Amino acid sequence: MDNDKQTTTPSSSTGEATKAEPRLRKWHLPFLVMLAVGSYLAITHKLSREVPFQRNEGTIFGTVFHTTYQSDTLLTADIMAALHDVDRSLSMFNPQSTISRINASLSDSTDSLLEQVMEIAMAVSKDTEGAFDVTVAPLVNAWGFGFKHGSMPDSVQVDSLRALVGWQRVRITDHRFEKDDPSMVVDLSAVAKGFATDRVAALFASKGIRNYMIEIGGEIVTHGQNPKHQPWRIGVSQPDDDSTSTNNELQTIIRMKDCALATSGNYRNFYIAGGRKIAHTIDPRTGYPVQHSILSSTVVAPDCATADAYATAFMVLGLEKAQQVLARNPKLQAYFIYDTPEGYRVWMSENLKENIEK
DSSP states (O other), X not given: OHHHHHHHHHHHHHHHHHHHHHHHHHHHHHHHHHHHHHHHHHHHHHHHSOOOEEEEEEEETTEEEEEEEEOSSOOHHHHHHXXXXXXXXXXXXXXXXXXXXXXXXXXXXXXXXXXXXXXXXXXXXXXXXXXXXXXXXXXXXXXXXXXXXXXXXOHHHHHHHHTTOOGGGEEEETTEEEESSTTOOOOOHHHHHHHHHHHHHHHHHHTTOOSEXXXXXXXXXXXXXXXXXXXXXXXXXXXXXXXXXXXXXXXXXXXXXXXXEXXXXXXXXEEXXXXXXXXXXXXXXXXXXXXXXXXXXXXXXXXXXXXXXXXXXXXXXXXXXXXHHHHTOTTOEEEEEEEETTEEEEEEXXXXXXXXXX
């Protein structure tokens, strides 16, 4: 009997322990589920908290900028620092900028921003057979649209100035800017605003900001969604001869996400001389203002510097040749407003149509 008790007691104890473990697990299961659900809800609430949209605006490069971005922090100082970096490199209005010192033959040293912009500019110049040209400034000035103003040039003056124009006559070698003629002037204004917009976008990306819109003088970069959780909607103005820009009726609205947009147009920057309109877009290849029918050229591209340069180039090329360039560049989208004897007409690339609202 004693032996039986000794042999059965351990078995009895083991059996009780075995029965108790399921009871403990059953008791803990609801608690663990509640703990997991509570943790999930706490994390979800934190993640779903509506982060506010911030807004900054100001002036840079002689124009106005606006930024709207989703962030807990107002980034005014960081935005201005990024813009002033571009100003110190590319601005024609800043006599101490890198490009101003190069133009004045005070230095031939480049910087990283100038080199990035020149790489984009040279690529677009090559692709458009010189319709985009950063050396066109002497001709622009001669026709009264640049930094110097005077009477209209005659053919002799135009031919003389063309000797100072040519995108293939400037280059960067080992961080040194080379010009075939020291008198050549390099004006990056047609790409600088777009590039500055890209720089602010890069700043936002480095901060983990995913929803934003940046606009500098009409050049725009968007990413993610607007404050209403919808795609950003960008208006394209109707062309008119209102040089005061008081008439801003929209021609169309483009839905944008994770892309850039730039617009160039002749319809507000012009003057009348000898009974004819002289538009500000100068063809670098001829030396004369363009006479094409395109009034407004809007380009959508992965980055704003590229969109900016092509928008200018298309104003020079005209509708048919611009379409040819677009056909070999599927990453570009374009919206052209052009003139006909019957009035304004619109042409848009096929890959843009699904993003047009009206």
